[in-house]
Amino acid sequence: xQKSLHIDPDKCTGCLxxxxxxxxxxxxxxxxxxxxxKVFDFHETGRKVP
Numbered sequence: 001x002q003k004s005l006h007i008d009p010d011k012c013t014g015c016l017x018x019x020x021x022x023x024x025x026x027x028x029x030x031x032x033x034x035x036x037x038k039v040f041d042f043h044e045t046g047r048k049v050p
Contacts, residue, residue: 005037007050014039014048 007018019035027034039050 009047009049012039012048012050014041018050 016032016039018037019032019039020030022035022037023029023031023033026036037050039048041048
């Protein structure tokens with residue numbers, strides 16, 4: 001069964017907790033570089049979107 005994650009970009013604060021949780025769930029360590037989720041920072045608009 002394929003899993004999906006539904007995200008409301010308006011609620012994203014850029015805290016990177018979703019990346020940390022993903023890496024811990026899949027690899028057992030807190031490391032954002034191993035996360036399957038990436039938070040993009042759009043400097044022009046000041047928004048962060050996973």
